[in-house]
Amino acid sequence: MSASAGREPRVELRDFLRSRRARIGPEEVGVAAHPGRRRVPGLRREEVAQLAGVSVDYYTRLEQGRTLQVSAEVLDAVARALRLDATERAHLFDLARPQRTPGAGRGVDAAGPVGAGGPQLVRAGLYRVLDALDEGTPAMIMGRRLDVLAANRLAEALYAGFGAPEAGEGEADAPDRPRRNFARFVFLEPAARALFADWESAARAAVAALRFYAGRHPYDPGLSPLVEELAALDRDFRRWWAGHDVLEHTHGTKRFQHPGVGQLALEYESLAFPDDPDQTLYLYTAEPGSSSDAALRTLASRTGRRGRAAGAARSPAR
Incomplete structure (x- = not known):
């Protein structure tokens, strides 16, 4: 197929x-x-x-x-x-019942209709939210096609090997660099296979989430190049994509085997933004008093506050 x-x-x-x-x-x-x-x-x-x-x-x-x-x-x-x-x-x-017009009924961002091909912009206020959470809560904003638009320093440290941009650098600062994408990270970064305690489950979930997105935005011009890239480079992706499983990441548990602090079981919650439903904030927390809580605190203490959250280009404050 x-x-x-x-x-x-x-x-x-x-x-x-x-x-x-x-x-x-x-x-x-x-x-x-x-x-x-x-x-x-x-x-x-x-x-x-x-x-x-x-x-x-x-x-x-x-x-x-x-x-x-x-x-x-x-x-x-x-x-x-x-x-x-x-x-x-x-x-x-x-x-x-497909939407013929990309983004119809699903919000418009500063770059135009969803799927129009322009970059998604993260509001300056949302970067401040990410920074405020940096003390102990990994947080990231994910956009179209599982693109990671922004992440605080603790999330960057949690996803070791993700290849974070330098502090303050955004999409506009590095136009030749492919936008960071969660599915691309899971399948193409060797560090990801060691980071997830159950890589196959994490990888299948990424494929299913991308497939769910494809159903909502079949005319997104950036979707086919991503899927074709992953299919060409990874046979597991090809096989699981052909299975047509779908998943919406609303909440759940992710398990890590972190190279710095060991095992973590973190619960995540997702919050969509009404003015752009294709941007979602993901928050990770650990059960208070658990070994995962202790490991997360250790990771936070080692990470420190080295500057503002990194990610894609920012939209101006309104």
Whole structure:
């Protein structure tokens, strides 16, 4: 299967629905299996149609992207039939009802509509927030395509080997340097494979998050080059991208084997900004009194306050 991104949503919809029905056996959902050898794994189209309460012809046209203006009721029925979780359901809706205009209904930043290709700018006030958290809370702002737009010094120290820019340097200061990207770090930086206690889980999550983003912004011109780069350089990325799994990073736990302070289990929470939903603040904390808390305090004491948070170009204060 091609690892390309930015394809027409109808193609992505077809591949996503095929991948979801392939993972469910008829016996799991109480569908009587047809006699004879099954040519495809999982459910057949007619079995999904039966479970969703629609005609086989209608479901076939939906899977092939030939049905326009699909109702929410039908999409919900298909989601239930395929046992989609909340993130997968949202992805289904994104693919079935794509936004033709990049950024439509999802906010506009100082550089123009989302997906227009201009750099995302981080407000000066948000850099001050990152600096204020530097005493003991790793924090970073992530943007389109898992680009890391800004991070405080403790986050830079936590993600050892990320290759932070010098203090005060931003995207405008180093135009020839590729924008720092979390997926690129996970797959292409050797340090990342040692940093994550379970690299495969972290890597698969990065692929799934990038796939979820692709459903929301299929016309982002920066998406295909990133996916093609990673697919060309890493076979695991190619394989997992073809699986069509999706994930939205809202909260969870990340486990590290840090070269300086050892094992850490940190919980993260994400906060999206209303004026630019494609910028998300991620905060990492440790259970008070735990060994991870002690390790994080040690890391903070070694990091110190060597200047302001580093990252992409800043937008002026308003």
